[in-house]
Amino acid sequence: MSNGSSSGTRTDFISVPVELASRSYVVEIGANLLDQTGSRLRQLGLEGRVALITDENVDRHYGPQVTTSLARAGYESSCYPIPAGEASKALATVEQVCDSMARDGFDRSAIVLALGGGVVGDLAGFVAGVYYRGLKLVQLPTTVMAQVDSAVGGKTAVNLPAGKNLVGVFHQPTFVLADTVTLQTLGRREWNEGFAEVIKYGVIRSPELLVKLAQDPLPDLAGVVRECVQIKAGIVAADEHETSGLRALLNFGHTLGHAIEAVAGYGSFFHGEAIALGMRAAAYLSQRHTGLSPEEVAQLDALLRRFSLPRTLASGFKPEALLRHAFADKKFVSGRIRFVLTPRFGEAFVSEQVTSNDLLDAVSYLQAT
Ligand SMILES: NC(=O)c1ccc[n+]([C@@H]2O[C@H](COP(=O)([O-])OP(=O)(O)OC[C@H]3O[C@@H](n4cnc5c(N)ncnc54)[C@H](O)[C@@H]3O)[C@@H](O)[C@H]2O)c1
Numbered sequence: 001m002s003n004g005s006s007s008g009t010r011t012d013f014i015s016v017p018v019e020l021a022s023r024s025y026v027v028e029i030g031a032n033l034l035d036q037t038g039s040r041l042r043q044l045g046l047e048g049r050v051a052l053i054t055d056e057n058v059d060r061h062y063g064p065q066v067t068t069s070l071a072r073a074g075y076e077s078s079c080y081p082i083p084a085g086e087a088s089k090a091l092a093t094v095e096q097v098c099d100s101m102a103r104d105g106f107d108r109s110a111i112v113l114a115l116g117g118g119v120v121g122d123l124a125g126f127v128a129g130v131y132y133r134g135l136k137l138v139q140l141p142t143t144v145m146a147q148v149d150s151a152v153g154g155k156t157a158v159n160l161p162a163g164k165n166l167v168g169v170f171h172q173p174t175f176v177l178a179d180t181v182t183l184q185t186l187g188r189r190e191w192n193e194g195f196a197e198v199i200k201y202g203v204i205r206s207p208e209l210l211v212k213l214a215q216d217p218l219p220d221l222a223g224v225v226r227e228c229v230q231i232k233a234g235i236v237a238a239d240e241h242e243t244s245g246l247r248a249l250l251n252f253g254h255t256l257g258h259a260i261e262a263v264a265g266y267g268s269f270f271h272g273e274a275i276a277l278g279m280r281a282a283a284y285l286s287q288r289h290t291g292l293s294p295e296e297v298a299q300l301d302a303l304l305r306r307f308s309l310p311r312t313l314a315s316g317f318k319p320e321a322l323l324r325h326a327f328a329d330k331k332f333v334s335g336r337i338r339f340v341l342t343p344r345f346g347e348a349f350v351s352e353q354v355t356s357n358d359l360l361d362a363v364s365y366l367q368a369t
């Protein structure tokens with residue numbers, strides 16, 4: 001991490017490197033950075049026409065600002081706004097966007113800019129991964145979720161009717177620019193759900209971050225984003241394609257979280273809300289199996305409350321349905337699941353101690369308290 005200079009027209013920013021040999025890149029984080037999109041692309045030596053992919057909400061807020069910045073730096077650009085929401089993360093949208101780009105004459109020299117939350121980032125990342133067998137990609141994340149998580153690490157995907165994120169490619173961006181001012185226009189629920197992922201980083205790697213998050217109002221938003229990006233960058237650099245198991249730590253709270261999301265029907269819970277419940281269950285199982293202290297369990301509960309995240313699951317949820325989904329996720333090996341536990345905040349690891357009965361108990365815990 002280094003502090004960017006404030007020379008010339010640049011405002012202060014923080015730069016976090018993601019070390020991936022020839023595919024290394026930096027994530028720049030700070031306030032009012034979007035206006036400098038064009039000039040940063042020039043400084044980085046990126047040449048080509050720009051395909052700006054965004055969603056209709058984000059386009060209204062920030063599309064013109066980015067387009068103007070690109071034009072000032074001499075870039076020709078075309079904007080492709082998709083409807084906001086998870087339903088756009090589909091092969092049909094990939095086809096529409098790629099077809100429009102082809103009609104507009106984009107070839108393999110194009111640069112894709114993804115301006116928006118995780119939906120835009122995943123969709124545009126996938127388009128950049130497959131159009132002409134791969135284009136340069138720049139992520140301009142505008143949600144907490146995207147800035148701390150989805151814009152970094154190179155996972156892209158779209159959904160199938162059969163399930164989420166089933167079609168995708170690894171495609172690392174060339175550059176990520178996270179303007180924290182954009183987070184001010186997020187709805188309250190979108191803001192809060194992003195903090196479920198921030199809490200996740202604290203639980204797996206940084207008890208200090210959890211202490212910072214308890215402060216109200218939150219001090220140093222850019223610093224919080226930086227810490228999450230540093231943690232993710234470190235994990236991704238060590239296990240880019242999720243082969244050693246390290247990257248699986250990022251799934252803390254996600255085994256039951258994903259199951260809850262799917263069983264409730266996508267859209268009922270926001271991703272971060274379902275993850276909040278999954279993290280509470282994972283803390284319960286961490287206490288049982290690895291001795292996570294009751295104080296730490298209470299600390300997690302207090303943070304979920306602070307960000308108005310759900311802590312209990314309605315009794316209507318059938319535990320068996322949740323388990324079936326977790327099984328279908330293929331993380332079970334002979335009755336046991338690869339499940340992220342932590343004996344203390346900051347020391348998470350992938351365990352094979354968790355059984356399906358444990359999961360049933362964890363669901364009862366969410367339904368009883
Ligand atoms: N690739 C990865 O590693 C990874 C990691 C985590 C999540 N994801 C994916 O991310 C997606 C969720 O992302 P998300 O939570 O950002 O949702 P999202 O992209 O749907 O954004 C949420 C809502 O906020 C609006 N919005 C975005 N930025 C805004 C702003 N600055 N001001 C006002 N409104 C704004 C959007 O239009 C949308 O309606 C899921 O599809 C999930 O699978 C991917």
Ligand SMILES: [Zn+2]
Pocket residue numbers: 197254271275
């Ligand atoms: Zn997540």
